[in-house]
Amino acid sequence: xxxxxxxxxxxxxxxxxxxxxxxxxxxxxxxxxxxxxxxxxxxxxxxxxxxxxxxxxxxxxxxxxxxxxxxxxxxxxxxxxxxxxxxxxxxxxxxxxxxxxxxxxxxxxxxxxxxxxxxxxxxxxxxxxxxxxxxxxxxxxxxxxxxxxxxxxxxxxxxxxxxxxxxxxxxxxxxxxxxxxxxxxxxxxxxxxxxxxxxxxxxxxxxxxxxxxxxxxxxxxxxxxxxxxxxxxxxxxxxxxxxxxxxxxxxxxxxxxxxxxxxxxxxxxxxxxxxxxxxxxxxxxxxxxxxxxxxxxxxxxxxxxxxxxxxxxxxxxxxxxxxxxxxxxxxxxxxxxxxxxxxxxxxxxxxxxxxxxxxxxxxxxxxxxxxxxxxxxxxxxxxxxxxxxxxxxxxxxxxxxxxxxxxxxxxxxxxxxxxxxxxxxxxxxxxxxxxxxxxxxxxxxxxxxxxxxxxxxxxxxxxxxxxxxxxxxxxxxxxxxxxxxxxxxxxxxxxxxxxxxxxxxxxxxxxxxxxxxxxxxxxxxxxxxxxxxxxxxxxxxxxxxxxxxxxxxxxxx
Amino acid sequence: xxxxxxxxxxxxxxxxxxxxxxxxxxxxxxxxxxxxxxxxxxxxxxxxxxxxxxxxxxxxxxxxxxxxxxxxxxxxxxxxxxxxxxxxxxxxxxxxxxxxxxxxxxxxxxxxxxxxxxxxxxxxxxxxxxxxxxxxxxxxxxxxxxxxxxxxxxxxxxxxxxxxxxxxxxxxxxx
Numbered sequence: 200x201x202x203x204x205x206x207x208x209x210x211x212x213x214x215x216x217x218x219x220x221x222x223x224x225x226x227x228x229x230x231x232x233x234x235x236x237x238x239x240x241x242x243x244x245x246x247x248x249x250x251x252x253x254x255x256x257x258x259x260x261x262x263x264x265x266x267x268x269x270x271x272x273x274x275x276x277x278x279x280x281x282x283x284x285x286x287x288x289x290x291x292x293x294x295x296x297x298x299x300x301x302x303x304x305x306x307x308x309x310x311x312x313x314x315x316x317x318x319x320x321x322x323x324x325x326x327x328x329x330x331x332x333x334x335x336x337x338x339x340x341x342x343x344x345x346x347x348x349x350x351x352x353x354x355x356x357x358x359x360x361x362x363x364x365x366x367x368x369x370x371x372x373x374x375x376x377x378x379x380x381x382x383x384x385x386x387x388x389x390x391x392x393x394x395x396x397x398x399x400x401x402x403x404x405x406x407x408x409x410x411x412x413x414x415x416x417x418x419x420x421x422x423x424x425x426x427x428x429x430x431x432x433x434x435x436x437x438x439x440x441x442x443x444x445x446x447x448x449x450x451x452x453x454x455x456x457x458x459x460x461x462x463x464x465x466x467x468x469x470x471x472x473x474x475x476x477x478x479x480x481x482x483x484x485x486x487x488x489x490x491x492x493x494x495x496x497x498x499x500x501x502x503x504x505x506x507x508x509x510x511x512x513x514x515x516x517x518x519x520x521x522x523x524x525x526x527x528x529x530x531x532x533x534x535x536x537x538x539x540x541x542x543x544x545x546x547x548x549x550x551x552x553x554x555x556x557x558x559x560x561x562x563x564x565x566x567x568x569x570x571x572x573x574x575x576x577x578x579x580x581x582x583x584x585x586x587x588x589x590x591x592x593x594x595x596x597x598x599x600x601x602x603x604x605x606x607x608x609x610x611x612x613x614x615x616x617x618x619x620x621x622x623x624x625x626x627x628x629x630x631x632x633x634x635x636x637x638x639x640x641x642x643x644x645x646x647x648x649x650x651x652x653x654x655x656x657x658x659x660x661x662x663x664x665x666x667x668x669x670x671x672x673x674x675x676x677x678x679x680x681x682x683x684x685x686x687x688x689x690x691x692x693x694x695x696x697x698x699x700x701x702x703x704x705x706x707x708x709x710x711x712x713x714x715x716x717x718x719x720x721x722x723x724x725x726x727x728x729x730x731x732x733x734x735x736x737x738x739x740x741x742x743x744x745x746x747x748x749x750x751x752x753x754x755x756x
Numbered sequence: 757x758x759x760x761x762x763x764x765x766x767x768x769x770x771x772x773x774x775x776x777x778x779x780x781x782x783x784x785x786x787x788x789x790x791x792x793x794x795x796x797x798x799x800x801x802x803x804x805x806x807x808x809x810x811x812x813x814x815x816x817x818x819x820x821x822x823x824x825x826x827x828x829x830x831x832x833x834x835x836x837x838x839x840x841x842x843x844x845x846x847x848x849x850x851x852x853x854x855x856x857x858x859x860x861x862x863x864x865x866x867x868x869x870x871x872x873x874x875x876x877x878x879x880x881x882x883x884x885x886x887x888x889x890x891x892x893x894x895x896x897x898x899x900x901x902x903x904x905x906x907x908x909x910x911x912x913x914x915x916x917x918x919x920x921x922x923x924x925x926x927x928x929x930x931x
Contacts, residue, residue, distance in 0.1 A: 529874065533849075536871035540892030541807035548811055551897040552818055559814055566807045655851075 209421045213414045220413060224406040231399030238391035242384050249380050256313075256373040259303045260320070260366040266296040267327055267362060271355055274331045278338055278348045289331065296324065310376040316369035323362040330358050447496075447511040449474065458506065467491065467511075474498075474509060484514045534577045538570035545570075580714060587717045594635040594721060598745045601671050602626040604640055605662045612647050619657025626664040632671035632742035634722045639742070642715045642726070646675040646738045649711065654679030658735070670724070670741040677737075682730040690728065691716045797907065798822045800841035802832040802858065803869065804851055811896050812845065812869075819900035829853030836862050843903060845869055846886075848877070859884040865910050865919070867903060878924070887919035 273289025276282070303317060334351060337344035438461075441448055447464035449457055449472070457472065464472070469490040477485050477498040484495045495518040498511045545563040549555070555563075586592040602624075609624045616622055632639070643662070650660045658678030665672050682690060691712050712726075719726040723743045730736035799816055803809050804827050813823045824839050826832040829850045836844065841864050848855035848870035859866045859881075866886040870877065873891040881889045888906045890899070909919045 529872065533871040536892050537805065538807075540871065540894065541805065541811060543893040544808065544811035544815075544896040547895045547897050548815055552814070554818070555814065559810075562810060563814075566810065570807055 205422075205425050208425070209418050212421050213417055216413055216417055217410070220406060220410045224403060224410070227399055227402040227406055231395050231402075234395045234399075235392055238388055238395065242388040242391075245384055246381070249377065249384075253373050253377050255302055257370060259299045260370055263296055263299040263320075263324065264363070264366060266292040266299060267324065267359070268292070270296065270327070270331055271359070274334050274355070275352060278334055278345065278352060281338055281345055286335070289335075293328070293331075296328075300324065310372065310379075312372045313369070313376065316365065316372050320362065320365040320369055323358065323365045327355070327358045327362060330355055445513070449509040449511075451507045451509060453506055455507075464511070467494070467513075477511060478507075478509060484518055531577070531581055535574060538573040538577070541570040542567050542574070580711065583714050583718075587714065587721075592718075592721065594638060594718075596633050596635060596722070598631045599634050599636045599639055599742075601630040601632050601639070601673055601742075602664045604636065605643060605664050605673060608640065608644050608647055609662055612644075612651065616651050616660075617657065620651055620654060621657070621659045622651075622662075623659070624662045624664070628666075630664050630666050630671045631745040632724075633745050634724070634742050635718075638718045638722065639740075642718055642740060643673060643675065645711045645715050646740070649738075650675050650677035650679065650736070653677060653736070666744060667741070669744055671744050673740040673742075675738045675740075676735065678735040681732045681734045681736055682728065683732040687728055687730060691726070796820050796822045797843060797903070798824065798839060798841040799903065800824045800826060800832065800835055800839060800844045800864070802826045802829070802844060802850065802855075803847040804828060804849070805847075808847070808869075808892075812899065815896040815899055816903075821900060821903070827851075829855075829858040832858055833861060836864065840864075843867060843907060845903070848872060848881075856880055856884045859886055865907070865916050867906060882917070882920055882924075885916055887916035888923055 269288040269292030271289075271292075273286045273292060276285030277289070279285075300321065330351075334348045334355075337348035337351070441461035442463075444461065445463060447467050448459075448461040449464055450459035451474075452458050457474075460468070460472070467489050477487065477496060478500055480498065482497055482499055484497045487494055487496050494513055495515040496511045497514045498509050501508045501510075545567045549560060549563055583592065605626070606624050609622055613622055647660070647662065654660065654677045656679070659676075660678075661674075661676045663672075663674040663676070665674075716726040719740055719742065724741045725739075726741075727739050728736060729739070797820075799821050801809065801812055801816070801823050803812065803825075809825060809827075813825065816823050824835055824841060826835050829852045832844070832846070832850075835841075844859075844862055844864050844866045846855050846859055846862075846866050846868055848868055849872075850858065855868065855870070859868070866884070867888040867890060868881045868886050869890050869892065870881075871892040878889055887910055888902070890902070906919050906923075909922050910916060913919065913922075
């Protein structure tokens with residue numbers, strides 16, 4: 200994943216968390232607000248209720264005073280006039296005073312002084328009522344009583360003073376209670392608010408802390424996960440790479456135990472690899488017996504802190520090639536030494552043995568000539584082969600009369616061939632090919648020599664020249680030993696010999712057919728073989744025809 | 757092998773142009789009178805290259821050897837039986853059987869002739885029981901004396917490996 204996409208992924212993970220945390224903060228704030236408001240409401244409510252509870256005190260004491268005054272008015276009037284009708288306010292007052300008293304009868308006060316005050320008030324009220332009744336009774340008792348009542352009128356004032364004092368005390372106490380209650384309620388409210396504030400503050404701090412930490416931690420986690428994923432991808436890539444290399448890779452720990460092997464290693468070595476010899480070889484090819492067969496392996500060892508990596512390459516092909524090259528060198532040496540030995544031997548003999556008969560001496564000279572030619576041939580082959588390899592060969596393309604060429608070669612071969620071979624050339628019409636004449640000659644001569652060489656029991660060797668479509672065709676057929684099916688492609692390989700150990704010396708450098716095919720292909724043609732082991736062979740050379748005005752002949756029957 | 761210890765004397769240090777005459781009686785016990793007629797050493801030359809055939813034959817015959825020619829392994833084995841040569845000069849590269857295989861089947865002491873001169877080839881030659889190994893190219897004019905020396909040592913030491921050790925040193929394995 201690219202860095203920008205990784206960042207986007209992290210944001211994607213962080214956003215809901217941030218949102219949740221923001222929401223949490225909002226909720227906390229809301230709760231705090233609501234809590235604060237609720238507390239205030241409770242306080243107000245409590246306040247009101249309290250006021251409701253204590254308000255009557257004030258009203259009642261007022262009204263009570265009024266009703267007592269009314270009673271006093273009535274009584275005074277009765278005392279003065281003696282008229283019972285003036286007692287109406289007294290009766291009314293007494294009735295309402297009772298009502299008022301009833302109103303504050305339920306003592307819902309919160310303070311021990313209030314009931315005391317109430318009791319005192321009631322006492323005073325009771326005293327006043329007793330006074331009133333006494334006055335009334337005095338007035339009713341007669342004129343002496345009336346006069347007595349008039350004398351006692353001022354007593355009422357004293358009672359009133361007491362009553363007022365009691366009321367004032369009650370009101371004062373009630374006020375004090377109210378005030379104190381206010382204070383308490385307010386302090387409770389304040390406490391609540393403080394508590395809410397602190398709680399809210401803590402909650403907010405926590406929320407803010409989370410807000411700050413959680414995304415970062417999440418970011419870390421996501422980063423870790425992403426980097427772990429990247430690691431895993433890299434490991435997967437590494438594993439995939441190792442799965443596809445064609446070398447066997449081993450990871451060994453410091454004690455030499457195998458900690459990892461790639462699929463190629465498992466495939467080659469099986470369950471129980473023996474790596475000591477390979478590791479000790481220092482990169483040199485070692486022949487190793489593997490479950491799938493023997494192979495040549497070369498191991499590169501790299502040591503690091505904690506272990507070793509062993510990379511084993513299959514160099515069997517290289518070894519084979521090396522073996523082939525070594526064989527070739529040996530073969531080339533042999534092919535050069537043999538004619539040279541003859542030349543040297545002949546020369547030494549001629550120089551040392553003066554008594555040699557003339558015909559023997561002549562034969563020796565001939566021998567020197569022939570073997571020198573053979574030396575030249577082998578040298579040429581080696582050089583051509585090297586040129587073919589480095590693409591240095593230059594060909595002269597010309598129209599070549601294939602029929603004449605083959606007939607000439609056959610005539611030359613005829614002189615050298617064994618009696619048992621019946622050599623003939625068959626051609627149907629003129630065949631002109633576009634090729635290098637020397638090279639064509641070289642190729643056909645080589646095929647002809649092979650045909651003769653590989654027909655030890657004699658037989659027919661036929662050279663057929665014809666045309667097939669746009670190509671000229673030269674076929675060299677023999678009735679000799681033939682080539683086994685599995686060798687038929689290999690004979691064209693470099694250094695290939697039918698008898699690699701050359702203990703059955705057929706001779707040759709192993710280059711002949713390789714060179715022939717290379718030459719033919721470089722001239723734009725093909726060299727193929729058809730053969731049966733024990734049933735002879737046919738080598739077929741096709742080369743491009745020189746475009747003719749006349750229609751092309753069909754291939755020979 | 758059935759050959760008795762011979763008496764072999766010849767002129768040392770031929771070096772020059774004079775033909776060297778070998779007086780040798782390599783007569784097997786019981787056939788001494790038959791062989792006594794022939795003072796010459798009989799060499800079976802097994803070589804398929806005509807040029808080498810001629811070169812070797814001319815040089816050996818002019819030194820008093822009798823040369824019998826074979827061009828392949830089968831012929832060699834047949835002639836070894838019928839001619840009973842004193843020594844076989846054997847080319848390793850033969851058309852049919854391999855030279856080493858032929859050597860192992862021969863009674864007479866064998867000297868190899870070959871262009872292959874690697875250590876492996878020499879070792880193989882030694883294991884086939886040969887007493888000498890001549891690598892091509894070589895000077896065929898010195899071949900007769902070399903063969904005589906080989907035969908002398910062969911009868912003195914009693915084994916082909918004795919000759920080999922004389923020529924090539926002790927080597928890795930004893931014979």
